Amino acid sequence: MDRIVIRGGRPLEGEIAIGGAKNAALPLMAASLLTDETLRLSNLPHLADITTLAKLLSTLGVELHMNGNGGAGGSSGRVLDMTARTITDTCAPYDLVRKMRASVLVLGPLVAREGIGRVSLPGGCAIGTRPVDLHLMGLEALGAEIELKEGYIEARAPRGLTGGEVVFPKVSVGATENVMMAAALAKGETRLVNAAREPEIVDLADCLVAMGAEIEGAGTATVTIRGRSRLHGAEHRIVADRIEAGTYAMAAAITDGDLHLIGARADHLSTAIDILSQAGVTVAETNQGLRVRRANGRLHGTDAMTEAYPGFPTDLQAQFMALMATAEGAAMVTETIFENRFMHVPELARMGANVTVHGASALVRGVERLTGAPVMATDLRASVSLVLAGLAAEGETVLNRVYHLDRGYERVEDKLSACGADIRRVAG
Numbered sequence: 001m002d003r004i005v006i007r008g009g010r011p012l013e014g015e016i017a018i019g020g021a022k023n024a025a026l027p028l029m030a031a032s033l034l035t036d037e038t039l040r041l042s043n044l045p046h047l048a049d050i051t052t053l054a055k056l057l058s059t060l061g062v063e064l065h066m067n068g069n070g071g072a073g074g075s076s077g078r079v080l081d082m083t084a085r086t087i088t089d090t091c092a093p094y095d096l097v098r099k100m101r102a103s104v105l106v107l108g109p110l111v112a113r114e115g116i117g118r119v120s121l122p123g124g125c126a127i128g129t130r131p132v133d134l135h136l137m138g139l140e141a142l143g144a145e146i147e148l149k150e151g152y153i154e155a156r157a158p159r160g161l162t163g164g165e166v167v168f169p170k171v172s173v174g175a176t177e178n179v180m181m182a183a184a185l186a187k188g189e190t191r192l193v194n195a196a197r198e199p200e201i202v203d204l205a206d207c208l209v210a211m212g213a214e215i216e217g218a219g220t221a222t223v224t225i226r227g228r229s230r231l232h233g234a235e236h237r238i239v240a241d242r243i244e245a246g247t248y249a250m251a252a253a254i255t256d257g258d259l260h261l262i263g264a265r266a267d268h269l270s271t272a273i274d275i276l277s278q279a280g281v282t283v284a285e286t287n288q289g290l291r292v293r294r295a296n297g298r299l300h301g302t303d304a305m306t307e308a309y310p311g312f313p314t315d316l317q318a319q320f321m322a323l324m325a326t327a328e329g330a331a332m333v334t335e336t337i338f339e340n341r342f343m344h345v346p347e348l349a350r351m352g353a354n355v356t357v358h359g360a361s362a363l364v365r366g367v368e369r370l371t372g373a374p375v376m377a378t379d380l381r382a383s384v385s386l387v388l389a390g391l392a393a394e395g396e397t398v399l400n401r402v403y404h405l406d407r408g409y410e411r412v413e414d415k416l417s418a419c420g421a422d423i424r425r426v427a428g
């Protein structure tokens with residue numbers, strides 16, 4: 001298994017191109033199941049999760065063609081054509097779903113188009129139990145009959161889906177996406193109440209509209225979808241990855257560097273930018289993206305609580321904790337989305353961080369210097385938080401289980417070393 005070796009202490013300076021968002025690309029790829037024509041996605045990031053979903057779609061009968069590899073500014077920004085002329089299989093098997101929970105996003109499109117879909121129950125993962133009850137509740141509201149058997153979810157709607165009202169008791173990004181895709185092929189109108197408002201939802205809605213659906217309110221808590229009996233092909237450019245951008249913003253701050261994040265969008269990171277500026281980080285909009293550096297001197301301990309968009313993203317919590325571990329004073333970091341998303345704490349502690357967890361909150365008392373250590377993480381954002389800590393630490397950090405990082409960060413070691421980091425991947 002590959003490892004990442006970092007010698008810390010160098011300020012990062014230069015430009016980093018922000019890729020297309022993993023969390024937008026995955027539902028957009030699932031949307032290819034809704035039409036027998038070609039859906040072309042550009043600005044597709046090169047990530048393990050994308051490869052896993054591509055494999056799953058191809059087992060369902062989707063023809064995939066990747067065009068081009070190299071876009072501007074070192075971002076690969078590939079173009080993917082997906083054509084689901086005929087769906088040859090309606091089952092997403094355990095072996096692929098267990099690798100990536102987002103595979104459940106094929107359920108809505110399959111039942112809407114084929115009248116049946118089977119997806120292995122995703123189960124929990126390192127950050128929490130992660131049920132899919134809200135996805136199922138939403139599909140049931142559109143007339144699907146759901147059965148759980150032999151570890152699989154089976155959704156059936158032999159006469160097609162019909163629009164309805166879905167009132168989500170809790171905000172869920174994935175459930176909003178799954179039901180929105182299904183509703184795009186349902187008869188009549190669907191109203192989603194208490195829908196997720198993430199930029200990735202808006203990106204999906206824009207693509208579904210380009211495919212012929214009528215959608216209003218995406219990006220607000222109430223989304224109305226008027227379905228069509230058929231959707232057509234479309235071309236869509238994937239939105240920039242706000243979590244990748246936020247991660248590199250924190251890399252600039254933790255190393256006392258100066259980074260220009262090309263393609264990053266301030267409007268998708270407003271709460272994170274507010275919190276970073278309280279912590280002593282300047283994030284300035286440029287005509288190409290965001291320029292990030294410390295305002296002056298050390299960082300100040302600043303509290304943050306994760307919330308659904310537009311709140312502070314849970315996918316930046318671990319990285320922010322690494323940053324606060326080196327700040328002056330204390331910070332309270334509270335996780336409200338996932339029940340077990342502090343797996344990075346004991347690893348950061350091995351690097352000298354002073355963090356005490358009390359339930360859903362972690363009290364981080366900043367230290368003068370972190371020190372390098374061998375570390376490993378059990379999820380994607382925890383892994384990258386250790387990379388950030390390693391960039392700031394004295395001495396060598398060896399990060400194991402790099403496959404978590406490869407799920408969501410494209411060429412992380414290349415992007416960082418081009419800005420002066422001493423970081424390399426060691427195959428093994």
Ligand SMILES: CC(=O)N[C@H]1[C@@H](OP(=O)(O)OP(=O)(O)OC[C@H]2O[C@@H](n3ccc(=O)[nH]c3=O)[C@H](O)[C@@H]2O)O[C@H](CO)[C@@H](O)[C@@H]1O
Nearest residue numbers: 023102130131132133134135171172173174175314337338
């Ligand atoms: C591929 C993708 O886009 N992943 C993102 C997506 O995950 P995902 O879509 O899985 O996250 P959700 O927004 O659905 O989860 C939010 C909360 O709702 C709960 N829940 C969710 C569904 C459900 O049926 N029942 C239920 O109780 C979850 O356990 C969690 O506590 O949004 C999360 C929250 O911003 C991010 O951390 C993930 O990076």
Ligand SMILES: C=C(OP(=O)(O)O)C(=O)O
Nearest residue numbers: 023101102315380381408
């Ligand atoms: C939790 C994440 O992804 P997923 O929902 O695919 O596990 C993430 O991107 O941080």
